Amino acid sequence: xxxxLGIPPQALFGQVLLGLINGSFYAILSLGLAVIFGLxxxxxxxxxxxxxxxxxxxxxxxxxxxxxxxxALLLAPLIVGATGVVIERLLLKRIAHxxxxxxxxxxxxxxxxxxxxFRNSYGSSGLPYQIPAELRGGINLGFMxxxxxxxxxxxxxxxxxxxxxxxxxxxxxxxxxxAATENPTLTQAFGINVPLLVTLTYGFGVALAGFAGxxxxxxxxxxxxxxxxxxxxxxxxxxxxxxxSILGAIVTGFSLGLIEGLTKVFYPEGSATVIFIIMxxxxxxxxxxxxxxxx
Amino acid sequence: xxxxxAPSPAKAAxxxxxxxxxxxxxxxxxxxxxxxxxxxxxxxxxxxxLGRNGAGKTTTLKSIMGVxxxxxxxxxxxxxxxxxxxxxxxARLGIGYVPEERGIYASLSVEENLMLPPRxxxxxxxxxxxxxxxxxxxxxxxxxxxxxxxxxxxxxAIGRILRTGAHFxxxxxxxxxxxxxxxxxxGATIRRLKQDGYTIILxxxxxxxxxxxxDRHYVVEQGRVIDMIENDQLDANIGKLHGYLxx
Numbered sequence: 034x035x036x037x038l039g040i041p042p043q044a045l046f047g048q049v050l051l052g053l054i055n056g057s058f059y060a061i062l063s064l065g066l067a068v069i070f071g072l073x074x075x076x077x078x079x080x081x082x083x084x085x086x087x088x089x090x091x092x093x094x095x096x097x098x099x100x101x102x103x104x105a106l107l108l109a110p111l112i113v114g115a116t117g118v119v120i121e122r123l124l125l126k127r128i129a130h131x132x133x134x135x136x137x138x139x140x141x142x143x144x145x146x147x148x149x150x151f152r153n154s155y156g157s158s159g160l161p162y163q164i165p166a167e168l169r170g171g172i173n174l175g176f177m178x179x180x181x182x183x184x185x186x187x188x189x190x191x192x193x194x195x196x197x198x199x200x201x202x203x204x205x206x207x208x209x210x211x212a213a214t215e216n217p218t219l220t221q222a223f224g225i226n227v228p229l230l231v232t233l234t235y236g237f238g239v240a241l242a243g244f245a246g247x248x249x250x251x252x253x254x255x256x257x258x259x260x261x262x263x264x265x266x267x268x269x270x271x272x273x274x275x276x277x278s279i280l281g282a283i284v285t286g287f288s289l290g291l292i293e294g295l296t297k298v299f300y301p302e303g304s305a306t307v308i309f310i311i312m313x314x315x316x317x318x319x320x321x322x323x324x325x326x327x328x
Numbered sequence: 329x330x331x332x333x334a335p336s337p338a339k340a341a342x343x344x345x346x347x348x349x350x351x352x353x354x355x356x357x358x359x360x361x362x363x364x365x366x367x368x369x370x371x372x373x374x375x376x377x378l379g380r381n382g383a384g385k386t387t388t389l390k391s392i393m394g395v396x397x398x399x400x401x402x403x404x405x406x407x408x409x410x411x412x413x414x415x416x417x418x419a420r421l422g423i424g425y426v427p428e429e430r431g432i433y434a435s436l437s438v439e440e441n442l443m444l445p446p447r448x449x450x451x452x453x454x455x456x457x458x459x460x461x462x463x464x465x466x467x468x469x470x471x472x473x474x475x476x477x478x479x480x481x482x483x484x485a486i487g488r489i490l491r492t493g494a495h496f497x498x499x500x501x502x503x504x505x506x507x508x509x510x511x512x513x514x515g516a517t518i519r520r521l522k523q524d525g526y527t528i529i530l531x532x533x534x535x536x537x538x539x540x541x542x543d544r545h546y547v548v549e550q551g552r553v554i555d556m557i558e559n560d561q562l563d564a565n566i567g568k569l570h571g572y573l574x575x
Contacts, residue, residue, distance in 0.1 A: 205443070211435040212444055218395050219431045223445035224419035224492070 040298055046177035048294040054183050054252070056290020057190030058084075058245050058263065063270040063282040064194055065241035068201070071214045071277035072234045075125060075136035080267070081260025082147040083239045086113045087246020088255045089151060092162050102165040102251070109247045110240035117239025121232045129231075144261070151257040159254030186248050193244060194283045201279050210234060214277070269312045275325020285323060344407075346371040346496065346527050347392070352401035353551075354384075354391040361387045363551035364401065374518065374528045376538040379548035380574055385531040386428055388548065389498045392529070393425045394418045405496070422449045424489030428500040428531070432473040432481045439469040442488045449493035458487040461517055479510035486517065497521070497528045503537050515540050535562075535569060547572045 062084060069077045090109035094100035100108065120143065128135045164182045171180035201207040213220045213227045221227040246260075253259055270289050274281030289308050297304040315323060345368035352365040362384050369375045377385040390396045392403055394415035403410045410418050419425070424445075433441055442458070442465065459466040462483035468476060476484060482502055489497060499518075503511045511534075518528060518541045532538040538545060539562050547555040549572065557565050 208436055208440045208444055212433050215433050215435050216431060218415070219425075219427060220444075222393050222395050222415040222419055222425050223489075224416050224448050225444075225446065226416055 042176040043178070045298055048298045049291065050177065050179065050183060050187075050294075051297070052291040052294020053187050053287065054290070055293060056287040057187050058249060058286075059267055059270045059290050060194050060283050060286025061190050061241055061245040061248075062263065062267040063274060063286045064197055064279065065238040065245075066267065066271050067274070067277055067279055067282040068197070068241070069235055069238035070271070071279070072210060073121075073125065073129070073136070073231055074133055075140065075235075076133060076268075077235075077238065078137055078141040078264070079120075079144040079147065080140075080239075080242050081262075081264030082144040083113055083117065083242040083260070084246040084249070084263065085151065085255075085257060085260035086116070086147065087243030088162070088250040088253075088259060089155070089246070089257075090243065091247040091250045092160055092255045095162065102247070106244070106247050110243040113243030113246070114236040114240030118232055118236040120239075121235040125235065126228070126232075144264075148257045148261060155257065157257055159256035162250040162255050164251040182251060186252070189248060190245075191287075193241070194286075197241070198279055198283060266308055269308050271322075273308075273312050273315045273322055275322025278322060278324040278326075281322055281324025343370050345369060346373075346406055347529075348402070348404040349388075349392065350402040350404075352388065352391055352403060353399065354387050354396050355398040356387075357397065361551055362391060362399075365391075365548070365551070365553055367546050367553050367556070369527060369529060371527055372522070372525050373544065374522050374530060374542045376530045376532050376535075376542045376545045377548050378532060378535055378538060378545050378569070378573060380572075381533075383548045384551040385548050386500055387551075389425070389500050389529065389531055392418075393423065393498060395425075419445075419494070420448050422494050423496045423498060424492055424494030425498045426482075426485045426489060426500060426502060428504065430478075430481045430485040432476070432484060434472060434474040436473050437469065438465060438471050438473055438476065438484060441473040441484055442469075442491065445488055445492045447491070447493050449495065451495070452493035453487075453490040455491070458490060461490075461520070462487050479506050479513070482506060482510070482514060483517075486514075490521075495526055497526055499528060500531045501533065502530070503532070503534055511537060533573075535573065545569075 062080060066077055066080055069075055087109045090112050091102065091105040094105040094108060095102070124139060125136060128139060168182040168185050171178055201210055209220070209225055209230060213225065213230050217227045249259065270285050271282060273289065274285035289311065292311070293304055293307055296307045347369040349365055349367050352362055353360070354362040365384070365388050377388055379385050387396065391399045394410065394413060399411065401411060405421055405423065408421060410421065433444070436444065464480050465484055465487055468480065473484065474481070486499070486502065502514050506514070515537060518530070521528065522541070530538060530542060535545070539559060542559050544559060545557045545562070546553045547557070547569070555572065557569065562569070
């Protein structure tokens with residue numbers, strides 16, 4: 034078997050796949066953050082907790098109600114998204130007119146409360162969630178072994194990300210969203226219900242986090258801290274892509290996952306920090322992010 | 329200052345006003361900008377608000393449309409009080425608003441800008457009718473909205489509200505910064521809309537342009553309507569108007 038720069042292909046492509054898996058979660062989560070920031074101007078710090086809720090809802094569906102993975106994949110985002118709608122209506126709406134910082138602080142507090150509630154109820158050691166029977170096992174591609182579930186995660190993420198991009202960039206509803214993002218006052222003066230759009234957009238962004246949580250449940254153990262561990266990296270992804278940029282969130286999410294995976298192969302010591310180093314460089318050279326528009 | 333229903337042409341004496349504004353006050357934050365605006369607009373009329381910079385003309389339009397933070401008084405459109413309605417509900421009553429800065433969205437194509445406002449009433453212009461009025465727009469449908477020239481943006485801003493079926497238009501300085509040939513085209517469009525029965529409030533600094541399209545002119549100063557001049561009396565009152573406008 035050939036080697037690339039002295040690295041066996043199984044190790045190299047294994048890490049590339051791992052990078053793509055991480056990139057998939059970065060992309061969906063940063064996409065949700067970008068959608069929310071774009072319209073609400075809120076840096077949704079509870080996004081990681083809402084991702085964790087998605088995983089827990091899937092776990093509860095299976096263990097309490099006997100609802101399988103596939104049904105949970107639809108149900109959990111709806112449930113988590115509905116909690117987002119409630120949060121927006123009850124809390125975020127009240128601070129819509131003040132500085133972004135208040136939104137960040139409020140959602141940070143919410144994240145701590147949500148994590149605390151789940152930690153109290155389920156502990157922090159993690160709960161197992163089985164890979165669905167249809168996606169167990171994998172295929173040997175010769176240069177690497179591809180587990181079906183991991184392949185599914187990458188494909189599902191790509192489909193969700195591209196569908197979201199299409200919805201926002203190519204449909205009438207997306208035009209409403211972009212218009213309301215750019216000039217909410219005028220958009221409302223055309224007879225468009227901007228407050229409803231805001232609520233639904235927050236719910237949709239949160240549902241994306243819930244969807245990522247369900248995808249993650251069989252890969253990582255379901256535990257209250259799973260979102261907190263991820264959210265800082267996801268924020269770095271959003272900053273690199275450009276705050277509020279839909280395409281930036283998707284492209285940067287997958288790319289940084291890959292870069293992180295390759296760094297694990299060639300310089301493992303740097304893999305935990307490479308994304309943050311890239312963030313610093315991007316901020317120095319292009320503060321609005323790679324795909325962001327300068328203010 | 330006008331304290332009662334404004335004197336109006338003969339038709340206004342017999343036709344109930346389409347818009348009745350009484351004691352309209354408005355604020356930007358702590359700044360009190362309108363101090364009790366009173367005026368009427370009859371159905372099918374073109375009325376201008378004239379006045380110096382900062383007099384309160386644009387704020388009056390914004391207050392009618394409900395896009396200002398705080399307002400009070402009374403704005404009655406076709407018998408319906410709108411002062412407590414959100415702007416989206418006011419738009420649904422059939423008012424189309426073209427803001428001073430035209431409000432073309434940079435993140436939308438020309439076509440998306442044109443199709444953005446929902447239809448609020450039946451009877452809006454079809455796309456073909458809009459393209460007949462403004463042929464330039466048809467050729468630029470796929471362009472980014474803000475890549476259009478100032479004149480084309482103004483045409484797009486007017487065209488997109490004509491699609492909605494709104495029959496009462498608020499146009500804020502539609503000729504500002506435009507070349508004379510484009511101003512002529514905008515003027516012709518307004519006269520055509522008037523012939524078709526649209527009711528229009530026009531904010532203008534350029535009273536020479538206003539005289540070519542309007543039935544009456546309200547003069548706004550320091551947040552109040554201080555005079556009303558019939559268009560056919562404009563020549564007789566030109567000295568007074570120059571005084572108001574500081575020309």
